[in-house]
Amino acid sequence: MGKSKALPRIPVGEYLSLFRNYLRPQRKRMALLSVLLLFGIALQLVNPQIIRYFIDTAQSLSSGTPLIWAAILFIGVSFVQQLVTVYASYLGANVGWMATNQLRSDVAAHCLKLDMAFHKTQTSGSIIERVDGDINNLSNFFSHFAIMLVSNMLLVAGMLVLLFREGWQIGGGMLLFVILALLAIRYIRRLAVPHWGKVREVSARFYGFLGEHLEGTEDTRASGATGYVMHRFFTLMREWLPLRVRAFFGWASMWITTIIVFTIGNAVAFAVSYLLFKQGSISLGTVYMIFYYTELMAKPIEQIRTQLEDLQKADASIGRVRELLQTKSSIRDGEGAPLPAGPLSVAMERVSFSYEGEQATLAEVDFRLQPGQVLGLLGRTGSGKSTLARLLLRFYDPAGGRIMLSGIDIRQPKLRELRSRVGMVTQTIELFQGTIRDNLTFFDESVDDERIIGVLGELGLREWLLSLPQGLDTRLDSGGGGLSAGEAQLLSFARVFLTDPGLVILDEASSRLDPATEQRIEQAMNKLLQGRTCIIIAHRLATIERADRILVLEQGRVVEDGERARLAADPGSRYSRMLQIGMEEMLA
Template sequence: MKKVIPKIPAREYAGLLRQYLKPQMKSMAVLAVLLLSGIVMQLVNPQIIRYFIDTAQWQESSRPLVFAAVLFIGVTLVQQAVAVGASYVGANVGWIATNQLREAVAAHCLKLDMSFHKSQTSGAIIERVDGDINNLSNFFSNFVIMLVSNVVLVAGMLVLLFREGWLIGTGMLFFVVFAIAAIQYIRKFAVPHWGKLRQMSASFYGFLSEHLEGTEDTRASGATGYVMHRFHLLLREWLPIRIRAYLGWASMWITTLLVFTIGNAVALGISYYLWRQGSITIGTVYMIFYYTELMAKPIEQIRTQMEDLQKADASIVRIRELLQTQSLIQDGRGAALPEGPLSVEFDRVGFGYDAETATLEDVSFRLEQGQVLGLLGRTGSGKTTLARLLLRFYDPGQGRIAIGGIDIRETKLHELRDRVGMVTQNIEIFQGTVRDNLTFYDESVNDGRIEQVLRELGLASWLRSLPHGLDTMLESGGGGLSAGEAQLLSFARVFLRDPGLVILDEASSRLDPATEQRIEQAMNRLLLGRTCIIIAHRLTTVQRADRILILDNGRVAEQGERVRLAADPHSRYSRMLQLGMEEMLA
């Protein structure tokens, strides 16, 4: 079914301009003055040329001619300087405005819940945040002022032409009306294709980003052929859309050329007739021709503005849709979590990633302050989902989750995530310094605190070995770091935040025994004075747990004190200890 880009109300354009250009009113005023000055000079120059031609025919002295020539050159040079100034100010206004909009869209994306991010590829989101907003640069910097200034320029030329005679003025007026009507008529056929082009571009770069990130898995799985096949299919789908979009642009360009040719013919025909009648001089004929040629520039710019507007139409619709997307996770009223270790309570919690499948069903348990819970279960039993619910990446469909006795829906999201720390087996290392990777650019964390935490985690010698200490640059993805060092850095991140609840999601499952021993020592330090949930991969990991919770197909299969369950020969946990967890969970 053909997707039609909805017509955007003028008030929405006005709202965008008001919101992002109001802080730059001084720059906009300077831009307006420069453009209006340029208009005046463009209207004056043909008058100087007419004077020069007519004077040259009858005036024997060269002084008036020299004066006219110097004046013409001077006005032209000033006009060029004004044009350069207007271009600079306009580009600066557009850059600042689009960056403000880009910041707003990026911040909005970061606030959206995980269901949105799971449904969108990173490339598609980047295309919206960057590509669509780039299309609005000219809209912000030049659209209104350039459109108004070009209309004023055309109006000024028509007034001057009417002064020369009603016939030439009327002819040029009809030419302008016909030109704008023709351009607008052609424009409506091109608009839908630009929207499809933006959507296709987002899909393509989303696909490309996803598979470039997973290059290792793609090669290891022998899926390179499939990826390239899909790559070529997308290019094949993209090409006709791109052709139709640029055919729309070309049709506008060709229409403009035809209109200008007709305008020149009309101007020359009327000028010739008036000259033969003796109504105008040869200088006036040239002036009329000059104005007609000059009129092509503002009409061409109006066409360009309309072209940019058609691109902006599609981009504004897509940005508006994104900004109107509301997160399913809404901030709480601000109930404060208590200091120190935090208790955890699940009361008949149910959750599913989609309406058909339940990932967790009727899960209830309580973990007291300072206790450690060992969370066991098969892959897909809901262990990681339970951790995501605690951080409010998702909200449960049924039931209630409380931390520190406070319903987590009542707390502010930033406070909840400050007080709940999570360490996973997949560690994200960003391109930046060691300091930045540990503090996430929080300048309030001083170096002394960072070094103390690294010493406590056994990373003091590693820090000393770095060529620039905390200022040493790390590669994106953790290149240059061992798995153990990356894992210990993730522990340090949590340490620096000093949370009351720590979740360890199979944090040592991929490590060798020697490295795991270092992690175990760091874990002992991390858990001191905190409540902890350990999502376990190995039974040795939960030997420090006070309580055990076993999930099976999203339901609580067993829970209780670890010592009691271990001593009960009929408990699942006891059979795990006897047979081995891997066999029990197979």
């Protein structure tokens, strides 16, 4: 297993860009949060002054009234400070989650726009880890980092100013303490950052592996591959653990460094206070105030350390999110040329295509299909039939040649319009958690129930729909749990026909159906395909009996193209030999 490469250093402009894009809509909340934090700083600086007054007054006055008022003031300031802290924490968390949710939405939308070449190289678990895990690490970065860093710097500066007022020796000692603390933290952070980047990379690979094999649990068990999966699981865990340990030690190093620096700071404060008190330069109350400020100074420096620790994680996450957002789809949206209503003609002109790193899948494919015609597309597995269908939907663009729909290059219409006018039904059915209506319309509320029920009726599903307790509002589990394979396939047909496409592609769509269900679809297809162009990809001759034309592919090339009736009557044609000896045997 090769070493993970370290992510490049994130430029400051990248952070500023994130703040600008995702915090600008919340500038009012950010302004209120800033005011609250500044007010909290003022309260923290005031309280030690009250304590000094209390101690010095207790030594010199016989009356306890000023002390009572000082105590009441101290309690009041502390109470208000706690209220401000709680509300600021709530507001900061709110800002952080709103910003990260917007970023998560943008990243998810970007992933959905990327072409199939990207999704073929990424597992679903890996993408989920980027969309959710990496962005979760940015919550504190958005909500607190800039404001907390600035406010803690201001708190430290305020305490130094007050300490310098008491004496340059005290102020100088504490300034040296602060400089030493920040330099030490900065140095340790530089050692720890690379490990967090590697942790995020391995985390994404682990969750990608886990998601992939959890989805295929049945196949894993049936093929006896459980041992391999667990071996791979433990291999990834063994790779993850040392990286996580090194990242933890980076965090621990910062924590230990701050403890050592705080101890040194307290020692300096005690030493200077003792000397000045012995000389009579300061009072006992001032000694306590210096000690209080020294202890208080540990808090903002500790928070600065925490913010820098979060920045370590943010560095890695921002780098990975940036890498994802900079990934561009090779499929560019068209300029918006409209496709005509009704059935679409199809023309491929010397189309060539190959998947990345593979030999040509399609080579010089050339054919034409008139509006309303049905094409039977035949060929061995791997001959390029499904690839041809994907090109028609622009999941990929051809490497050479062009594809025309009703005389319009498919690169010209908007992708949304193209995919609403070209519908495809495959043997793999994707059903989602939601109602039957949601699964049929893809959550489009503009589709009325009458139209849905009409399409289901055409497919022979009206009685099935009436038998359901809640009709179209009946909820389905993810993956279509509770439905038979035939019912799921029929729903996929209904989903496509609801969009009223001008071209329908059936990619071995009846392969999962039992004979009775397939017969129901055959009966409905005759009516539903009226006024539409259709391409049927099949391994069985019975499924293409309605075809007007036959196209046979072999190793990505057209080896036969013509009218079905003419080819059937020609004893020398491949299609005729398929009819004679059986398509399955000929394509074996």
